[in-house]
Amino acid sequence: DAPKEFLDNTKIFNELMMEYSCAIKEVCTKLENLNDEFQLKHRHNPIQSISHRVKSPISIINKVEKKFDNFNVHLIKENLDDVAGVRVICSYINDIYEIARLLTEQDDVKLIETKDYIKNPKPSGYRSLHLIIEIPVFLSSGKVPTRVEIQIRTIAMDFWASLEHQLMYKVDVSVPEEIRDQLRECAATISGTDETMQNIQRDIQLLEDK
Ligand code: 0O2
Numbered sequence: 267d268a269p270k271e272f273l274d275n276t277k278i279f280n281e282l283m284m285e286y287s288c289a290i291k292e293v294c295t296k297l298e299n300l301n302d303e304f305q306l307k308h309r310h311n312p313i314q315s316i317s318h319r320v321k322s323p324i325s326i327i328n329k330v331e332k333k334f335d336n337f338n339v340h341l342i343k344e345n346l347d348d349v350a351g352v353r354v355i356c357s358y359i360n361d362i363y364e365i366a367r368l369l370t371e372q373d374d375v376k377l378i379e380t381k382d383y384i385k386n387p388k389p390s391g392y393r394s395l396h397l398i399i400e401i402p403v404f405l406s407s408g409k410v411p412t413r414v415e416i417q418i419r420t421i422a423m424d425f426w427a428s429l430e431h432q433l434m435y436k437v438d439v440s441v442p443e444e445i446r447d448q449l450r451e452c453a454a455t456i457s458g459t460d461e462t463m464q465n466i467q468r469d470i471q472l473l474e475d476k
Contacts, residue, residue, distance in 0.1 A: 275339045282342060283320055286350035288403040289412035290318045293352050296375075300368050312361035314421055318352045347378065347398045348415040355424050358464045359384065362395050362418045369399070369416075376400040378413065384423075390434075390446070391453030392427060394419040422456045422463075 294316055301313040321329075329346060330337050342349065356362045362384065370377045381396040395418045402409045419427065430449055434441065 278339050279323075279342075282339070283349075285403050285405070285410055285412050286320050286414075288405075289401055289414050290320070290350050290352060292401055292403065293350075293369075293399075293414050293416065294318060296369060296372065297352070297354060297365070300365060310357075312356055312358075312365055314355045314357055316352065316354050318350075321346070321349045321351065347413050350412065350414040352414055352416045353424075354416060354418045356418060356420055358467055359420060359460055360464060362420065366395055366397055366416075366418055370397065374402055376411075384419075387453065387457075390430065391450040392430070393423045393453060393457060394427065420460050422460045426453050426456050 297313060297316055301311055304310060304312050326342060326346065326349060327337050330341050333345060334341060354362075354365060356365060366380075369375060376399060378398040378400055379396075380398075384393050384395055387393045397416045397418070398413060399416060400411050400413050403412045404410075430453075433449075
């Protein structure tokens with residue numbers, strides 16, 4: 267009957283969300299450990315900050331419905347890779363690739379997909395490195411492989427993405443190409459600044475190492 271089915275599905279949904287939340291904690295610990303080690307070895311913090319979220323129930327339902335025209339709790343795990351999301355803000359572009367390498371080389375981390383929007387920015391101008399990884403979550407029932415989307419970007423890339431997201435998601439009108447061009451231009455300027463800052467950091471490091 268319907269109420270019983272509703273309660274069963276709610277239980278499955280809540281357990282699944284708990285698994286995603288555990289996976290996020292695992293990933294954050296791994297990233298914090300890498301940052302601590304880096305600080306000790308290289309006197310440099312590659313990670314400025316880490317944030318995370320579990321996708322909201324309504325966004326999960328909308329995304330599944332968009333793909334399958336209907337919603338079923340059993341479709342989530344196999345079809346959505348971004349229910350668990352971790353965002354890592356790095357100091358320099360090199361740090362992004364170093365953190366991605368050190369994380370995905372760990373033997374309990376399985377790399378599912380890499381989307382490099384730094385080498386190939388999105389048409390909007392968006393830049394970030396996206397990884398989909400799968401890590402085991404250890405529960406009383408056993409080991410549960412769980413997917414997490416990790417977005418890694420510099421402070422400058424994050425500045426652009428945050429403001430662009432606010433600007434473009436709030437408006438109901440279609441945004442003219444001229445304004446989109448301006449946003450792309452801002453993204454290009456920021457990208458140039460990121461490269462310059464990285465070169466400055468390298469030059470200072472070389473002076474220190476002399
Ligand atoms: P939220 O609220 O951040 O989760 P898919 O997720 O597979 O349906 P796609 O495009 O293959 O779609 O995924 P992709 O490229 O990995 O990008 C998904 C996420 O990247 C988005 O999440 C944003 O967080 C970010 N992103 C992608 N493009 C842009 C952009 O042009 N501007 C900004 N500000 N962020 C972007 P969601 O799903 O939009 O929502």
